[in-house]
Amino acid sequence: MGEPRVLEATATREGKWWNIAIPELDQVTATKKSSEVQEYANSLAAAVLDVPEAEVDVQVVYALPESVEADWKAAREETRKAKELTIAAAGHTKTVVHTLREDGYSGRDIAKMLGLTFQRVSQLLNS
Structure with a gap:
């Protein structure tokens, strides 16, 4: 196993949901808890790439509201x-x-x- 594949994700709050987008994979997932964003991002990337979660490193950026x-x-x-x-x-x-x-x-x-x-x-x- 080499270095994990690094991906970027953006978490955006919409209503009660955190939408997590990984543009490089053209995929989105969501959770209601900010504490689960990283876990969901890693899980999504690993599932789409069909690799163990240890082989992905998803760097999550939390988008601030424009206000x-x-x-x-x-x-x-x-x-x-x-x-x-x-x-x-x-x-x-x-x-x-x-x-x-x-x-x-x-x-x-x-x-x-x-x-x-x-x-x-x-x-x-x-x-």
Whole structure:
């Protein structure tokens, strides 16, 4: 047995049903439970290809309703930007701590001045 065959499926909620489409096989199945989507997708692919389920790897993508898709993309982009800003802020904080230390301030002085814990200042000085 070689590598499993990789297929893509899309799960779309319609009413109480999750429709699972595997375009490459031109097949669709459905279930009422989102917890069964992956199982149904694997089972469908294996049945159509007439192979054991271990020989297929169906990658399921859950389609978002159009009413929330743009908001979700915006939220992901905002999260990415926030992570970048957090990394930048950490770098600036480290620079300030090291500059104050070079200017002769003690770790405890720096902690008080910046509102950080002494332990955090120590970590920044040792990194």
